[in-house]
Amino acid sequence: MNNDPSTQTTNEVTHSNHSDVLAELAQLLDPASIITDPDITSSYSSDHATGVAVGKPLAVLLPKSTEDVSRSLAIAHRYNIPVVPRGAGSGLAGGANAIDGSLVMSLARMTKILEIDPINFIATVEPGVINKDLKAEAERFGLSYPPDPASFSFSTVGGNIATNAGGLCCVKYGVTRDYVLGLEVVMADGTVMNLGRRTKKGVAGLDLTGLIVGSEGTLAVITKATLRLVRQLPKPAGTLVAVFNSLTSLGEAITEISKSCTPSLLEVMDDTTLAAVEKMTPMGLHSSIAAMLIAQSDLDGEAGVAELDLIKSIAERSQATEVYLATDTYEADALLQARRLALRALERLGKVLLDDVCVPTSRIAEMMAEISAVAERYSLTIGTFGHGGDGNLHPTIVMPTDDAGKAAAEHAFSEMVGRAIALGGTISGEHGVGLLKKRYQDIELGDHQVKLIAEVKRAFDPNWILNPTKLVDQ
Ligand SMILES: Cc1cc2nc3c(=O)[nH]c(=O)nc-3n(C[C@H](O)[C@H](O)[C@H](O)COP(=O)(O)OP(=O)(O)OC[C@H]3O[C@@H](n4cnc5c(N)ncnc54)[C@H](O)[C@@H]3O)c2cc1C
Known part of the structure; x- marks a missing residue:
């Protein structure tokens, strides 16, 4: 049995390194941030999708900061342990469903609205902020955050970004992607990166922020979002x-x-x-x-x-x-x-x-x-x-x-x-691919594009630990 964490694949994870992983995590996170009781972890194991696989996680992590996320991912990366990022678990494609032996990383405790900048029309928030709470805070400044999935009263901004959530007002005001200017993300190996910008315009580099939007937790974990606000939307006539x-x-x-x-x-x-x-x-x-x-x-x-x-x-x-x-x-x-x-x-x-x-x-x-x-x-x-x-x-x-x-x-x-x-349409308008729609993706995108998506994922996540069974296969 290969016990060298640096050379194991996700298929080679053993019980002994499960306990090593938990021991290392316990040294870095406060005890309340690690849940292993199966009665509790099961409540973090699935989203709202039906008919898709739900695994048994090794543990649920409840990081409180970017640093917690970064340290946890560095450990998971070293041991090749799958990590399933999770917001409110309201997804409808199985994207947040646990994988056997995974660490479910719930961002639900990172709920700070860090800044509303009424001059530049910008909000900076942690990923666990509930969409409704951001809307309410923006309104106090006479501003609006338009994206409004029907789940806006309980889904998180991080989950909305990771699924590029749509909603009721998209018909006029667009989808989540149209409001994401920049992201702080933690890469699979624990590296923290700042993507995007705070300006209205900006064309430096490739649009990596845009790549993360809708990536369903497969490329990086979103730990902070810089969002575009607009003047307060008028009440419907x-x-x-x-x-x-x-x-x-x-x-x-x-x-x-x-x-x-x-x-x-x-x-x-x-x-x-x-x-x-x-x-x-x-x-x-x-x-x-x-x-x-x-x-x-x-x-x-x-x-x-x-x-x-x-x-x-x-x-x-x-x-x-x-x-x-x-x-x-x-x-x-x-x-x-x-x-x-x-x-x-x-x-x-x-x-x-x-x-x-x-x-x-x-x-x-x-x-x-x-x-x-x-x-x-x-x-x-x-x-x-x-x-x-x-x-x-x-x-x-x-x-x-x-x-x-x-x-x-x-x-x-x-x-x-x-x-x-x-009819010239798509397999998913807003809920995402997750597990539910994975088998249809090549019909819409074709083999070459699906292969390219896998190569992009590997560039972000060489050990293939972030939400590994979702969206695309190795
Ligand atoms: C009643 C109901 C109505 C809904 N209406 C709509 C609607 O109108 N429009 C719409 O688009 N959707 C809708 N949804 C689906 C769902 O609410 C959205 O997909 C929402 O964006 C998911 O947010 P969440 O916080 O629950 O994320 P989760 O379900 O927890 O996660 C969703 C995906 O995002 C990933 N993820 C979560 N947080 C992060 C993070 N911080 N970093 C990286 N990856 C992350 C997860 O791994 C997963 O793949 C509805 C769901 C319900 C139950």
Whole structure:
């Protein structure tokens, strides 16, 4: 047995060096930062994805500083122990799932908002800051941090960056990537690096910051982020709801709206999702229709009214059976809350297999029709909701409990992913590849690109210890 940590691969980790690793970590970290009790480590072992592998970690580390992260990684690197970075564990692709014998490194205790610079419109934060808390702090300075995944009240900024999280306002304000100026990261061997900049412009070197965004914990651990803020976003002028009797008509309306204006929000929920939300939280949503579109405009005064009028007329031309404006902010908030509850509500119907396809908005009607056809072909319950204005849909299969039904669900999932690619779309709009979508990556990217991604990973992480089973194979 090879006991020299410098020459072992992850497959050669032994129990004796597991205890050596724990002993070395115990010398560097305070005892409360290392958890080995399996009853507790299990609660850090998986994210929100279903149907993907969950391993048993050696320990959970709760570093409190960049130095803690750096020292821990140096040890893991020397012993070839896999490390799984983790934020809030709200991911939907298995990216934060533990690997057998790994160190799960939770950044959840690094929660300082280090700086809000209202002159240069910059925030500097630790990775464990909850998105909602950063938004609230920015608002105290009359500024906004726009990225708003539906999980914004519990997901971390570090996790949002590592997944390049999208959300409800992306349709107008872009995704997390658009707000990341610079990052402090710890490389796999423990080296601390500062990437990026604080300036509005800057072209020195290659965009390594951009490479880390969306890298799902496979290239480096994010320990600090320098983020772009904007002037406080206006409150939406109004919220419009349009209901449709067919998913295809809804898709046509979205394509036409996207061509004609830029709403600050354009979200969709189908009948199955609406019924699930209504069952969980009765709020008078009617599910006897095929789908609902929720649109907002945050343009000021007359311009906002005109934009909503335009959306209304497009929806009517696309055969919406009813179009109305939410009468007050209470009703508008309730509608958005219904949309944010979509996944949780569908999860109450049974175990779910959640997809995250994204197509050009001009193809969304076809994608919606395809989802309906797949549901019918395989006799499955599929609730679809998502960020319609981005062409980003989350068809969510409620898993049957019998084996034949489960197999049908797997086929249906693959068919929806394949159809999205065929329509010029992608296997994942925002949730990431993780474990869930790894097998589809070469279909979209091709072998050469997947190989290049593996080579990039090896340049960052020569011992292949950072989230080693995720995103790409060696
Ligand atoms: C109800 C619900 C709604 C959601 N809505 C949306 C949505 O609208 N849009 C969207 O994009 N996603 C959404 N998600 C998915 C999820 O919330 C996002 O992917 C989020 O960005 C994950 O953040 P997290 O802190 O939970 O990260 P985790 O789940 O803990 O980790 C996610 C990935 O990032 C890596 N990682 C985490 N922290 C770091 C770090 N500091 N350094 C390096 N790597 C790190 C992990 O290894 C993992 O691969 C939703 C999830 C739920 C449960």
